[in-house]
Amino acid sequence: MNEDKWISIDEAADYLGVNKDTIRNWIKKESEIPAHKIGKQWKFKKSELDTWVKSGKSAIN
Numbered sequence: 001m002n003e004d005k006w007i008s009i010d011e012a013a014d015y016l017g018v019n020k021d022t023i024r025n026w027i028k029k030e031s032e033i034p035a036h037k038i039g040k041q042w043k044f045k046k047s048e049l050d051t052w053v054k055s056g057k058s059a060i061n
Helices: 007-017 018-029 045-052
Strands: 034-039 043-047
Touching: 007 018, 007 043, 018 034, 043 045
Parallel strands: none
Antiparallel strands: 034 043
């Protein structure tokens, strides 16, 4: 399986173990979550999410 495919908000929430509303809040609060808008949907790459979590920026509420 390709670890760098685009995933949805639901998949990103599952991957990070949080609620999808938490993901949406991170996007709104400019927490620097690596979200990319493709059409009307937010998409993520697991590798970018991993880097973001390791940077400590996910701890900002």
